[in-house]
Amino acid sequence: MLALEHLSYRYSGAAQAALDDVSLTARRGSVLGLLGPNGAGKTTLISHVSGALAVQGGRVLVDGEPLQAVRARTPTRMAVAPQDHAFYPMLTVTENLACFAGAARLDGARRKERIAACIHFAQLESFATVRAERLSGGLKRRLNLAIALLAEPELLLFDEPTVGVDPQSRAFVLDAIKTLAANGAAVIYATHYMEEVEAIADRVAILDNGRVLRDDTLEALLSEGERVLTVRAEGVDAAMLARFGEVEQGPDHWRVRLAADASPAQVLAALDASGVIVRQAEFGRYNLEQLFMALTHRSLRDA
Numbered sequence: 001m002l003a004l005e006h007l008s009y010r011y012s013g014a015a016q017a018a019l020d021d022v023s024l025t026a027r028r029g030s031v032l033g034l035l036g037p038n039g040a041g042k043t044t045l046i047s048h049v050s051g052a053l054a055v056q057g058g059r060v061l062v063d064g065e066p067l068q069a070v071r072a073r074t075p076t077r078m079a080v081a082p083q084d085h086a087f088y089p090m091l092t093v094t095e096n097l098a099c100f101a102g103a104a105r106l107d108g109a110r111r112k113e114r115i116a117a118c119i120h121f122a123q124l125e126s127f128a129t130v131r132a133e134r135l136s137g138g139l140k141r142r143l144n145l146a147i148a149l150l151a152e153p154e155l156l157l158f159d160e161p162t163v164g165v166d167p168q169s170r171a172f173v174l175d176a177i178k179t180l181a182a183n184g185a186a187v188i189y190a191t192h193y194m195e196e197v198e199a200i201a202d203r204v205a206i207l208d209n210g211r212v213l214r215d216d217t218l219e220a221l222l223s224e225g226e227r228v229l230t231v232r233a234e235g236v237d238a239a240m241l242a243r244f245g246e247v248e249q250g251p252d253h254w255r256v257r258l259a260a261d262a263s264p265a266q267v268l269a270a271l272d273a274s275g276v277i278v279r280q281a282e283f284g285r286y287n288l289e290q291l292f293m294a295l296t297h298r299s300l301r302d303a
């Protein structure tokens with residue numbers, strides 16, 4: 001549904017591009033997890049789709065048509081649940097929804113029906129008459145979600161919607177987003193929590209320094225791990241390992257992404273034959289965190 005093609009963006013005065021040749025697709029019925037540390041470019045990317053930033057280089061297409069044209073004709077086809085709280089703190093939950101329903105040009109019976117449906121979807125019934133400023137962090141996020149859903153958008157973008165949220169609301173928000181995709185929406189979910197991406201995304205784009213390092217199905221990214229051998233040993237050098245696959249040296253270990261025809265047993269036998277004493281060897285799956293570290297040489301949590 002949404003296609004970003006070679007999108008590049010540099011903030012005025014910035015030394016580095018915030019987005020550098022980013023190409024990605026978001027499909028109906030699917031969650032695209034946008035995973036990257038602070039400063040990776042997630043918000044910049046989302047701001048393009050929300051219309052907050054004008055395209056400098058590349059294209060943003062919705063079903064093949066330029067985003068700007070689609071937005072001008074049907075502005076409510078897409079919605080963003082931003083990182084910040086996007087509501088009026090002095091108004092109650094229902095008053096906020098009524099206000100945003102007006103802005104989305106919903107009226108009459110449909111307006112009433114959508115407000116009730118969104119309150120119900122975000123499970124905010126007990127808080128309908130509570131002023132937004134008095135809600136907990138988790139409830140505020142749920143209000144953000146309810147507002148984003150008012151006009152039944154086909155494309156939904158979430159920017160770190162669970163930051164500062166209690167575990168119960170976090171689980172609720174993740175489930176709700178999964179349901180929206182299952183009902184046919186195209187969802188982009190930006191976060192730096194890889195466990196959330198593992199929980200809800202069908203496809204994952206790993207973003208760092210404005211560039212897409214990987215873009216693949218979650219399954220494909222996770223299955224890469226079956227071919228990774230980590231070794232802790234004295235006296236190893238890269239040349240001993242290079243013929244078995246791609247070699248990386250960590251602070252106290254060597255990691256080999258095994259080539260298709262290499263097995264962990266072959267590597268260990270070769271090290272043994274070279275007189276290396278292996279202290280520890282580990283063969284297993286990459287999870288997203290390890291994949292991220294392998295790609296960027298830093299941790300997602302510390303980044």
Ligand SMILES: Nc1ncnc2c1ncn2[C@@H]1O[C@H](COP(=O)(O)OP(=O)(O)OP(=O)(O)O)[C@@H](O)[C@H]1O
Pocket residue numbers: 011012014017018036037038039040041042043044045160
């Ligand atoms: N208004 C701005 N002016 C100049 N540079 C900016 C501006 N907003 C963001 N940047 C820079 O652009 C890069 C991408 O930032 P962006 O906010 O898109 O990243 P992010 O992945 O959303 O991170 P975060 O989770 O911290 O919001 C960063 O280097 C950031 O410092």
